[in-house]
Amino acid sequence: MASGESDTRTGSAGAGHAPNWLPQFCSAPTLFAVMIVAELVALIVVFAPEAQARPLLPRLGVASVYAQWLALLNVVVLCSLRPLFAQLGVRSGYLVAWALSIATTALASAVVCRMDQALGLGVSVPPGSTLRFVLANATICALIAAALLRYLFVLEQWRERVQAASRAQVDALQARIRPHFLFNSMNTIASLIRTRPAEAERTVEDLADLFRAALGSDAALGTLGEELDLVEHYLRIEQLRLGTRLRVERDFADPPRAIALPRLLLQPLIENAVYHGIQPRADGGTLALGVRRHGDGVEIVVENPLPPDAPVARNGVALANVRARIQYHFGARGELHVRTGPQVFRVTVRLPGSPGR
Structure with missing residues (x-):
């Protein structure tokens, strides 16, 4: 040896x-x-x-x-x-x-x-x-x-x-994205305290659930149902901040809510869609979230419009984080695809029915 x-x-x-x-x-x-x-x-x-x-x-x-x-x-x-x-x-x-x-x-x-x-x-x-x-x-x-x-x-x-190197890379990426997410959420609450205190109080409760997930261990897997609930908490916060400029379309065709996946896997994709696709537009836009069964697993699609007359600006850290976590937990069985059209940016995530390589 x-x-x-x-x-x-x-x-x-x-x-x-x-x-x-x-x-x-x-x-x-x-x-x-x-x-x-x-x-x-x-x-x-x-x-x-x-x-x-x-x-x-x-x-x-x-x-x-x-x-x-x-x-x-x-x-x-x-x-x-x-x-x-x-x-x-x-x-x-x-x-x-x-x-x-x-x-x-x-x-x-x-x-x-x-x-x-x-x-x-x-x-x-x-x-x-x-x-x-x-x-x-x-x-x-x-x-x-x-x-x-x-x-x-x-x-x-x-x-x-x-595997140890992949784990270290995932931890580094997660450490970079968490402060970004938390600071943005705190700014949203600060903007609501004076004008809409009741909604700010409810937003604090939503944010507490998001904090709990964001600061938790990535080794402990959650479920798709829990992740969709966290996405709803986040979207409620953003809709209070952006008002009618943020419109959400949900297409949930019998989603397998019990399927296991890493905690806070979807939130970076939703945040990307809001901050880089909808917020820069004067009239806002529609965020489309689709979840459907794919074989024994699940397919998740996040789609948002692109800002007019502007280069495509995306948070590469968020996409790298999601891709690395999928690779770490699912290996080659998990997929993340990005497609950019003339007016639409789409991210598709496919995950198997169970973690492991």
Whole structure:
């Protein structure tokens, strides 16, 4: 292992949770990689010269079935013993997984030989060559497992570092956008206190709910229903400030309100639409908010007019924040698309039915 890797036990392994560096042996990508490697080994063995010339296709069939069976057996063993690896350090976990792969292959090879010889099928080796067959398979497994497990362990550690970097970037972006949002809201309340105190009092209550969400942890996910309620709080504040200049059209086609998504994900998009699309216009404009089911997830569309005779000015921090948070929580399954037309600016967000990559 690399010199920088520690053999100490990680604290995240407690409470039944596997540490982040531990490969997902049962995952589909890992299983696919193992099966590909097994088939390559079968091809190499089949095309290697042998003393007795036998038909190629039967040899390939037997070798492929045997290699895939051994590969799947090793995956099942490693997957079943994952809680054991969670109690070990990186280096110890790697060595134990490697040793288990060799032991599993040797034992399985011996069992196959005994069964073949007892049934007289003749697909393995004669009785006198059993030990040689077992040692050869164990040696091949030792070489391949050393490389494949090393790849899986390093890949998982790399993913952990990327996730940590993404998390740090999200936190930095969130820290930049929160003061902007809070200061704008405070200015709105200040403008209402003298002229409309009753509405200012209700606005303070709306703002308290927004503060609670804005200052909360991004790690704790909320629901779409909660986010739509926060958007309503925000729009009430802005409609008090802008009056009839701000018009809102809502198109909610049976939205899945229970779907999970990061807290305060939609508010930056709504704020962008108000401050960069509607506020600069003398006659204001209409903010269109559409929410509808999209497969097992949801599609959210925020649309606003563009100011006439003015360059498109958008808050890039807000869009970067939303995009980074979607990437962090949903990976490639979440999408954010921006489309600018002659008179309309549209942001479309598509989120899956559950978080996770």
